Amino acid sequence: MIRTIAIAAAAIAVAGLGAMYVAGFGDADSEDRFAQCRASNVAGGAAQIGGPFELVSETGETVTDKDVIDKPTLIYFGYTFCPDICPLDAARNAAAVDLLEERGHMVKPVFxxxxxxxDTPEVMAEFTDYLHPRMLGLTGSEEQVRAASKAYRTYYQAQxxxxxxxxxxxxxHSTMSYLSLPGHGFVEFFRRDVTPEQMADRIACFADAAS
Structure with missing residues (x-):
């Protein structure tokens, strides 16, 4: 019963963020080098999402967004005690990263x-190591986490x-995954219904366009 209520509440929360994420096809700015890759647009432009953050890595080191986003990076906000949504989403992201590696694209999965x-660094390390050997787990103080969440316009609230x-x-919590590129920042988001194959195709397009 608790899990059902949690999932329903999260769905409502994500729906409340709909004003920030506006689906659109074929209407990207002609000056946008990634126009051919985008399947959705952000109200106000991609610059509305992403930005500086400082967090603590699963190895206990303080890192910034510049340290983390040193290659195409797929970012997800969740928590290790999450009963089903987070593990499924993170596993989907890991599968997409493996598909991309087979195609010659190295993408960093971040949780x-x-x-x-x-979620201490030790807990994060155990969780991410189980999901993917290259997945980076990040945590931090309440203030650091809140600031990173605000930068990416995500929602979360403890019950x-x-x-x-x-x-x-x-x-x-909201359940989007975010693609950020070095030198460009946030470029695209992915909803939960996107398959690993679809995600890999779109990320490869962005990586090619950025190179």
Whole structure:
């Protein structure tokens, strides 16, 4: 029952972000070098999403966006205690990264925790190592995580835990994955219904256009 409520609440939250993400096809700016790759547009332009952040890596080091986005980078905001949505999304992203590697494109999968209270660097390392050997887990202080989430216009909110089960709270959150490129920043987002193959095709297009 708790999981059902959590998933429903997260879906409502994502729907509330719809004003930021406007689907569109064939209407990109003619000056946009990535126009042929885009399957969706952001209200106000891609510059509305992304930007500087400072977080703590799964190895305990403080890193910035410039350290993290040193190659095409696929970013997801979630948490390790997530019962089903986050593992499925992160596994899809990992599958897309493997497909891209087979095609000669090295893309970095990144998982940013929105639950820093429980997601220590050690927890993040165990979680990401299970999903993909090159997946980078990032966490940090509440303030650092909130700032990164704000930069990427994501939503998250911890639920009130049941009495006697305070450590088992769930977190409602948005579920987009974000592609950022060195020197360009955020360029595209992917919804949950995009397959690994579709994601790989679109990311390859962006990587080729950037080179």
């Amino acid at each position: 940013i925790s929105i639950d820093p209270k429980r 009130e835990p049941e009495e006697g089960a305070e450590e088992f709270y769930l977190v409602d």
